[in-house]
Amino acid sequence: xxxxxxxxxxxxxxxxxxxxxxxxxxxxxxxxxxxxxxxxxxxxxxxxxxxxxxxxxxxxxxxxxxxxxxxxxxxxxxxxxxxxxxxxxxxxxxxxxxxxxxxxxxxxxxxxxxxxxxxxxxxxxxxxxxxxxxxxxxxxxxxxxxxxxxxxxxxxxxxxxxxxxxxxxxxxxxxxxxxxxxxxxxxxxxxxxxxxxxxxx
Numbered sequence: 777x778x779x780x781x782x783x784x785x786x787x788x789x790x791x792x793x794x795x796x797x798x799x800x801x802x803x804x805x806x807x808x809x810x811x812x813x814x815x816x817x818x819x820x821x822x823x824x825x826x827x828x829x830x831x832x833x834x835x836x837x838x839x840x841x842x843x844x845x846x847x848x849x850x851x852x853x854x855x856x857x858x859x860x861x862x863x864x865x866x867x868x869x870x871x872x873x874x875x876x877x878x879x880x881x882x883x884x885x886x887x888x889x890x891x892x893x894x895x896x897x898x899x900x901x902x903x904x905x906x907x908x909x910x911x912x913x914x915x916x917x918x919x920x921x922x923x924x925x926x927x928x929x930x931x932x933x934x935x936x937x938x939x940x941x942x943x944x945x946x947x948x949x950x951x952x953x954x955x956x957x958x959x960x961x962x963x964x965x966x967x968x969x970x971x972x973x974x975x976x977x
Contacts, residue, residue: 789968791876791976798854799880801959802847805952809927810839813945817933834932840890841930844881844897845923848904850956851877855905856913857960861970870905872973877901916957917950924949 788794814835818825825831851873862869878901881894904922908914927949931938938945960966 787965787968788963789965789972791872791969791973794854794964794969794973795876795879797960797963798847798850798876799883801956802843802850802880803884805846805850805923805949805956806839806843808952809945809949810835810842810931813931813948814933817937831932834930836887837890838927838930838932840886841893841926842923844890844893845921845926847877847880848897848901849919849921849923849953851901852905852908853916853919853953853957854960856908856915856919857957858966858970858973859909859913861967862974865974866909867906868974868977869970870902870909872977873905874901916954919953921949921953 788797814825815822826835855870855873858869859866878898881898886894900922914920924946927945928942931945
């Protein structure tokens with residue numbers, strides 16, 4: 777009966793639930809994309825590579841940096857999905873998403889050395905959403921991803937060892953973003969979520 781109730785549960789629509797979703801999905805996108813690639817590249821040497829202190833430091837930096845940008849991408853994805861349910865109130869929708877994004881950035885406090893990047897991501901969001909709102913809303917497979925250049929700039933695998941793999945790396949990141957859209961559609965009532973967000977303004 778409990779399993780049946782799970783599949784029958786009502787879609788979520790609260791700003792609080794959406795805030796948790798933003799953080800959880802951005803963290804998953806960052807970790808899944810970065811760790812999967814590094815493990816594949818390491819192959820049989822995974823244990824030794826992941827035990828190396830220098831690699832671990834570079835890996836953690838990459839994960840934080842990709843998380844910050846992926847959180848902006850996930851927030852932009854949600855904005856695009858909710859925008860049709862907020863006609864004429866697009867600016868208010870973006871303004872309602874901003875505090876959820878800001879809270880998600882620090883719900884797991886970043887290390888001191890990463891804090892400036894978190895602040896930069898917070899400050900970037902309003903301008904990024906305003907730029908996206910100047911054009912029709914884009915689906916996940918076409919949304920420009922801020923995480924992409926950050927991923928390539930911080931991956932703890934030397935660029936010479938990644939030759940010919942750019943499309944695969946981009947594809948892995950895009951796959952996680954598309955999956956995030958699907959997960960949002962599965963879990964949330966978009967129209968009610970938009971209404972609840974606008975009520976909070």
